[in-house]
Amino acid sequence: GDYIVEAEHLSAIFQEGTAMESFALKDLSMKIRRGSLTAVIGHTGSGKSTLVQHLNGLIKAKSGEIFVSFRENPPLVKSGKSFLFFKGKKTVIEKKGRLSLSEEGFDYRALRFKVGLVFQYPEYQLFEETVLADVMFGPLNQGKTREDAEALAKDALASLGIGEELYAKSPFELSGGQKRKVAIAGVLAMGPELLILDEPTAGLDPAGRDELFEEIAGLRKNYAMTILLVSHSMDDVARYADEVLVLHQGELKMEGTVEEVFSKKEELEGMGLGLPQIRALLFDLQKNGLDIQLGNTVEEAV
Ligand code: ADP
Structure with missing residues (x-):
């Protein structure tokens, strides 16, 4: 398979050696297929945030291994320039394929550009005077020229549906949903190949949620x-x-397609993860051989 990230036997312990010692991750192995939209679900405290922080190097794996494999040119970098991945001698172009994060000289700063992590309520981190300047901040920080940074920022904003009329506005004049999109654009402008979104729709109304998705x-x-x-x-x-x-x-308890995982209703409920009723009903109907999808009209379904 073609995987962008693979974790093997990852464990994370907080407050090791104290009475408060706790395992945030236990011998966790998982893969993320390139091009997929993979969801991580689990109750509060199940280790989701610890896992994603390992994937962009904010937390370094102490036990276990993480492998990444990126394409040569991040799709948002239209200038085609690539940065050094290994300090000193090698670049992304020269070193392809699967890389271990524990490899000597691994460049965690470069990793953070490749694996963009959007935290919860990312709009709290907006700070520049204008929307455009805010989104240009990341690319400029990567060493891009102003011209390239501007092109990348505009591209990222456009891809999230933020139009030119908002470029010169203060981020603080925007609606909640717009602010969130600008904050996500700021990460996108750095050309990640893997974008991690931690509860991206938290606090948005249903219309705002659907739009963002x-x-x-x-x-x-x-x-x-x-x-x-x-x-x-x-x-x-x-x-x-x-x-x-x-x-x-x-621990990783289940993995698979949405259909595979959500068909194990009892197991999910045992972990405090109840399916929305409409979905549960739909899966029951599908299991019983009815060819029905969410969004079908009554006429289509019968
Ligand atoms: P989730 O994102 O699923 O809510 P977390 O990864 O935040 O879960 O937490 C997993 C476990 O690790 C929890 O038991 C939490 O209390 C613990 N934990 C997370 N971060 C720290 C930390 N900085 N210090 C001590 N314990 C932590």
């Missing part, structure tokens, strides 16, 4: 991006993800 789905189509979605919402996962990882007390 449509834009996210578009990123995958237009930029062939791989997306990892951390979510509490089983409903959003059912609608938008194609693969699901289920964490429970730091």
Whole structure:
């Protein structure tokens, strides 16, 4: 298979050696298929956030290994320039294929550009005077010229449906949904190949949620991006993800397609993850051989 990230036997312990010692991840192995929209679900404290922070190097693996394999040119970098991946001697172009994060000289700074992590409520990190300047900040920080940074920022904003009329506005004048998109564009402008979104629709109204998910789905189509979605919402996962990882007390309990995972209703409920009723009903109907999809009209379904 073609995987962008593979973790093998990853364990993470907090407050090791104290009475408070706790395993956030236990011997966790998983893979993320390139081009997929993979969801990570699990109860609060199940290890989701610890896992995703390992994937962009914010937390370094102490036990176990993480492998990444990127394409040569990130799709958002139209200038075609690539940065050094290994400090000193090698570049992404020279060193292809599967790389271990524990490899000597691994460049964690470069990794953070390749694996874009959008935290919860990312709009709290907006700070520049204008929308455009805010989104240009990342590429400029990567060493891009102003001209390239501007092109990348405009491209990222457009891909999230933010129009030119907002470029000169202060981020603080925008609506909640717009702010969130600008914040995501700031990560996108750095040309990640894997975009990790931690509860991207938290706090948005249903219309804002649907709209943002449509834009996210578009990123995958237009930029062939791989997306990892951390979510509490089983409903959003059912609608938008194609693969699901289920964490429970730091362990990977289930993985598979949305259909495979969501058909194991009792197991999910045992981990406190109830399916939305409409979905549960739909899966029951599908299991009983009815060719029905969410969104079908009554006429289509009968
Ligand atoms: P989730 O994102 O699924 O809510 P987390 O990865 O945040 O789960 O947490 C997993 C476990 O690790 C929890 O038991 C949590 O209390 C613990 N944990 C997370 N971060 C820290 C930390 N910085 N110090 C101590 N314990 C932590």
